[in-house]
Amino acid sequence: MRATLHNMFKNNELQKTVYIRTFGCQMNEHDSGRLKDLLLERGYTFCDSLEFADVVIFNTCSVRKHAEDRVYGKVGELQKLKAKKPGLIVGIIGCMAEAQKDEIFRRLPIVNFLCGPADLDNVPGIIDRIKNGAGRIMYLEGYKSKIIPAFSRNRKTGETAYVKIMEGCDKFCSYCIVPYVRGMERSRPSKEILEEIESLIKKGAKNITLLGQNVNSYGKGLQEKINFVALLTKIDKLTSIHPRGAIPGAPSQGREGDIKISFFTSHPKDASLELFRAIRDLKSIVKILHLPIQSGSDKILKRMNRKYTVAKYKKLAGDYKKIVKSGNISGDIIVGFPGETEKDFNDTFNIVKKLQFDAAYIFKYSPRPFTKAAGFKDDVSLEEKERRHTLLLDLQRSILLNKKCQ
Ligand code: SAH
Ligand code: SF4
Ligand code: F3S
Secondary structure, three states: HHHHHHHHHHHOOOOOEEEEEEOOOOOHHHHHHOOOHHHHHOEEEEEHHHOOEEEEEEOOOOHHHHHHHHHHHHHHHHHHHHHHHOOEEEEEEEHHHHHOOOHHHHHHHOOOEEEOOHHHHHHHHHHHHHHHOOOOOOOOHHOOOOOOOOOOOOOOOOHHHHEEEEEEEOOOOOOOOOOHHOOOEEEEEEHHHHHHHHHHOOOOOEEEEOOOHHHHHHOOOOOOOOOOOHHHHHHHHHHHHHOOOOOOOOOOOOOOOOOOEEEEEEOOOOOOHHHHHHHHHOEEEOOOOHHHHHOOOOOHHHHHHOOOOOOHHHHHHHHHHHOOOEEEEEEEEEEEOOOOOHHHHHHHHHHHHOOOOOOOEEEEEOOOOOHHHHHHHOOOOOHHHHHHHHHHHHHHHHHHHHHOOO
């Protein structure tokens, strides 16, 4: 308490209450957590209600247009609050800040700053500059630097925690904006990852999820010679040293094998039998594989630039089931991609029926700026996309119901 008061007087700052809302994937959840830790270090506090906030931050997603529309709507609603509180600072950070930079400043005069996903460590400094009278700030230069910042020693954690092992993507699936907003693939050195995991475990984390747009490419471009399976093996070894998640010497309340490690996402092109064996053999690794299929039609997969065939996917999923006996598998599917005919959709329907995913995330295709598919004719009508979406959702629901009854 005294330290906090001291900081407040030292910095002579009021306006220290922040509201952060996160959209999008777990990568964004992770980034918001990191930003909170950095702001906490500077004496900020957080609120769950907009009306108490001095600073409002939206950490945003651009993967589908709908995600962006929600943010435009929410920020629009802040107009009234700003009228009551002229000093309110509003920031849009994350993927949409990269994708929609000019548009956001044009459409939303209320927004004070934009900051891209690779630059988030600069947010506290940006807020200071705005408080000191700087005009609007657009901070979007980071992903060229290709460095994933080291973890904060003050990182807070509950029982569940995310650890970024790599970021960005070089796959350029023709529909996907991620490479344009998160930059090219880069991995973190294993030493840094292991230190972070150990520190989290000592602070009580039990369920740790390793994050990357394509975790199977982990290690590329690093000086050390390491791949994803080797990283998993090292992490598993670490969890056997701290099996109960307790600080050595402190009383432990856990049981042996309490620490669970999950990871995603895996790309079917890079998933290997070696990975499946690691999932089977390493004690701490949760037996769940998220392996997005996207479509059951070779023609569409090719147009999506996914670099595998339906047959290859089926073989991989079959091998996984054989090797990891009680393993779960889940997938992502896009319906209504340009050129998807009724036959292509039926192929997707049938493969979903056959594969019996334990979870399937089904999306309606949404054209995205910068992407190759944005140049294709978006020729499946919205009604048709909705019909296909509902059909697949119903199918997946019935698959899950059946599984529960078994
Ligand atoms: N890196 C992960 C996740 C990417 S985004 C991966 O490669 O799987 C998560 C999911 O959103 C994708 O798997 C895809 O199914 C969906 N998606 C991405 N871009 C999309 C778009 N333009 N329209 C609809 N769904 C999309
Ligand atoms: Fe997007 Fe494809 Fe990369 Fe996944 S693998 S992030 S879908 S470009
Ligand atoms: Fe995630 Fe959305 Fe960005 S899915 S990587 S927050 S575009």
